[in-house]
Amino acid sequence: xxxxxxxxxxxxxxxxxxxxxxxxxxxxxxxxxxxxxxxxxxxxxxxxxxxxxxxxxxxxxxxxxxxxxxxxxxxxxxxxxxxxxxxxxxxxxxxxxxxxxxxxxxxxxxxxxxxxxxxxxxxxxxxxxxxxxxxxxxxxxxxxxxxxxxxxxxxxxxxxxxxxxxxxxxxxxxxxxxxxxxxxxxxxxxxxxxxxxxxxxxxxxxxxxxxxxxxxxxxxxxxxxxxxxxxxxxxxxxxxxxxxxxxxxxxxxxxxxxxxxxxxxxxxxxxxxxxxxxxxxxxxxxxxxxxxxxxxxxxxxxxxxxxxxxxxxxxxxxxxxxxxxxxxxxxxxxxxxxxxxxxxxxxxxxxxxxxxxxxxxxxxxxxxxxxxxxxxxxxxxxxxxxxxxxxxxxxxxxxxxxxxxxxxxxxxxxxxxxxxxxxxxxxxxxxxxxxxxxxxxxxxxxxxxxxxxxxxxxxxxxxxxxxxxxxxxxxxxxxxxxxxxxxxxxxxxxxxxxxxxxx
Numbered sequence: 001x002x003x004x005x006x007x008x009x010x011x012x013x014x015x016x017x018x019x020x021x022x023x024x025x026x027x028x029x030x031x032x033x034x035x036x037x038x039x040x041x042x043x044x045x046x047x048x049x050x051x052x053x054x055x056x057x058x059x060x061x062x063x064x065x066x067x068x069x070x071x072x073x074x075x076x077x078x079x080x081x082x083x084x085x086x087x088x089x090x091x092x093x094x095x096x097x098x099x100x101x102x103x104x105x106x107x108x109x110x111x112x113x114x115x116x117x118x119x120x121x122x123x124x125x126x127x128x129x130x131x132x133x134x135x136x137x138x139x140x141x142x143x144x145x146x147x148x149x150x151x152x153x154x155x156x157x158x159x160x161x162x163x164x165x166x167x168x169x170x171x172x173x174x175x176x177x178x179x180x181x182x183x184x185x186x187x188x189x190x191x192x193x194x195x196x197x198x199x200x201x202x203x204x205x206x207x208x209x210x211x212x213x214x215x216x217x218x219x220x221x222x223x224x225x226x227x228x229x230x231x232x233x234x235x236x237x238x239x240x241x242x243x244x245x246x247x248x249x250x251x252x253x254x255x256x257x258x259x260x261x262x263x264x265x266x267x268x269x270x271x272x273x274x275x276x277x278x279x280x281x282x283x284x285x286x287x288x289x290x291x292x293x294x295x296x297x298x299x300x301x302x303x304x305x306x307x308x309x310x311x312x313x314x315x316x317x318x319x320x321x322x323x324x325x326x327x328x329x330x331x332x333x334x335x336x337x338x339x340x341x342x343x344x345x346x347x348x349x350x351x352x353x354x355x356x357x358x359x360x361x362x363x364x365x366x367x368x369x370x371x372x373x374x375x376x377x378x379x380x381x382x383x384x385x386x387x388x389x390x391x392x393x394x395x396x397x398x399x400x401x402x403x404x405x406x407x408x409x410x411x412x413x414x415x416x417x418x419x420x421x422x423x424x425x426x427x428x429x430x431x432x433x434x435x436x437x438x439x440x441x442x443x444x445x446x447x448x449x450x451x452x453x454x455x456x457x458x459x460x461x462x463x464x465x466x467x468x469x470x471x472x473x474x475x476x477x478x479x480x481x482x483x484x485x486x487x488x489x490x491x492x493x494x495x496x497x498x499x500x501x502x503x
Contacts, residue, residue: 008141012129019126019287022298023357027323034061034303037336045087046076046342058321067307067319067334068344070099070107076340077108083160088340095174097167097279108164109279115339119300120171123275123282124179126297131213131246131273134289140212143243144184147172148202148216148224150479151193167279168216184209195479203227211241217251218261219399220479223469225264236266250275252483253362255383260396260421276362280346281337284360293359298322301338306331309349312366319343327352330363368487372404373412373454375445377438379486385437392433393424399468399484403494405459413456417497419463431460463501470500 022029038061042052050064066072076087077096085092089112099107111120132138149172152165163170172190175183183190185205192198207228214221225237232240247261247270254261254274261272276284276294281302284294296304304322309330311317319334330351336342349363364379371377382402390397400418407413416434424430435458439446448454468484485493 008132012132015126015129016133018299019129019295023295026298026358027321029298030303030322031058033299033301034058034336037301037303037338040090040338041088041340043086044090044340046340050342062319062343065336065343068342070344073341073344077110080110080340081108081155081162081164082157083162088342089338093339094162095170096162096164097170098164099279107279109167110339110341111167111170112339115281115301115337116170116174118338119282119302120167120277121176121179122300123277123285123297124171127248127273127275127285130285130287131248131271134287135245135271138245139243140245141182143210143212143241144206145182145213145215146184146206146209146211147190148214148221148479149190151191151198153193167277184211198479199224199227203231207231207240209241210243212243213246213248214244215248217483218249218254218257219252219483221247221249222257222260222264222398229264237264238266245269246271246273248273248275250277253379253383255387256390256397256400259390263396278346278348280341280344281335281339283333283335287359293353293361296322296358296360298358303336305334305336305343307334307345308332309363309366322358325352325355327355332366364487368485370402370404370414370487370489372406372489373448375442375448375455377402377414377442377445377487381438381442381445382487384441385434388437389424389430389434393426393430394422395424395430396421398465401468401484401486401488401494401497403488403491405491407456411454411456413459415459415461415491415494417461417463417467417494417501419465419468423462427460427462431458434458434460461498463497467501468497471497474500 038052038055041047055061055064093110093112095111096108097111149168150166152163152169155162185202189201234240274286284296287295305319306325307317330349332349334343347366350360351363352360369378398419398421402416405413405415
């Protein structure tokens with residue numbers, strides 16, 4: 001292990017030098033990537049259609065390539081899945097990350113070899129690098145990293161096969177040998193399709209391992225941890241894995257889960273490191289020990305652009321490259337990648353907290369907000385208010401979803417379905433704190449709540465334990481990167497979840 005630690009230390013110091021370079025010269029690095037992507041894809045079908053050979057600067061890049069979404073790229077992707085190549089990217093693509101979107105419609109995001117190596121694997125390497133740099137006393141390499149992933153399937157199109165699945169499963173299936181040495185559980189368990197069977201086998205196989213790190217979506221990691229504690233008849237993970245030192249998390253906001261994880265880990269030295277990784281790419285990593293801001297990773301084969309959230313309703317909103325963004329302003333993110341996504345609107349919104357270097361926080365999804373009464377309630381408002389209500393009432397939540405209640409065409413309220421790990425002792429107090437916090441942080445919400453003229457007090461309904469799990473299972477969304485939609489402008493999801501409350 002001493003040799004492994006020595007080699008890892010040398011590699012991480014070398015990598016930190018590269019990271020410091022893109023932190024120092026971010027615009028140069030991004031411009032290089034724009035030209036590199038254009039050059040490699042200039043002879044693809046998409047590149048010829050948009051005359052990539054004539055693009056020499058960012059203004060021409062914008063003029064030649066319209067902003068894309070999944071529907072505009074879907075015809076190319078479907079052809080790629082059936083074996084046609086050189087459409088969006090110059091190298092062959094056989095792997096597709098199935099998006100865990102909140103609708104029934106599946107999205108298949110192309111994953112090239114270059115993108116797998118240069119983005120997703122580099123992201124995994126860099127999250128370890130930041131942890132070890134910030135915690136020089138680390139013993140990470142003395143044990144196993146438990147990665148909670150999904151599964152993949154083979155698509156047979158006659159004489160051609162391609163593959164689709166969770167991006168986590170694609171990563172695990174194609175891991176280099178050096179990474180596989182530290183990962184657990186065994187691949188045949190990690191990639192099982194049946195989530196409940198996987199949970200049981202994973203729990204039994206890992207209960208007696210020396211686990212030093214965890215990686216996965218908080219909501220599903222919580223299910224796994226609870227099962228392992230049951231098997232070991234333990235109250236905290238410190239009894240099961242005394243050398244556990246870091247949890248790498250992403251996929252959903254960690255804010256509602258933090259206190260519960262603190263209790264389950266029972267380790268004051270436990271590190272939590274936030275990631276911004278998705279089917280479309282690996283974008284950011286928490287690089288500072290005591291801040292939840294993430295560093296925008298600029299050398300992963302991605303060219304970034306941004307649209308101000310305030311301009312999203314415009315027919316042709318202006319887009320900005322990295323050199324043009326402003327601090328403390330909310331943006332929707334566009335990406336162009338070496339897997340063939342071009343000026344692709346991924347649906348996420350971020351806010352830059354620093355421009356030297358470029359650090360940011362995630363605000364939420366473009367489509368996950370409530371504006372039924374002009375209140376413009378965003379996901380980060382809901383998370384912040386929920387955190388305050390849980391702290392003040394000593395409650396912990398497992399999952400939740402929110403939708404409007406329409407009392408008449410002008411008046412209503414927000415209905416919250418919440419599954420608690422620990423219920424608040426006084427639900428009225430919980431609701432009051434939630435409502436007051438929303439008023440403090442959202443002036444539009446406060447205005448609509450004034451004297452109950454438009455919005456009444458929130459309606460809080462406590463869901464029996466297992467409600468959200470049953471809803472996810474019924475919708476074939478167990479495990480992997482599936483997550484419960486938080487905010488909706490209609491009641492479809494809320495009514496579906498509520499129907500499972502007493503199932």
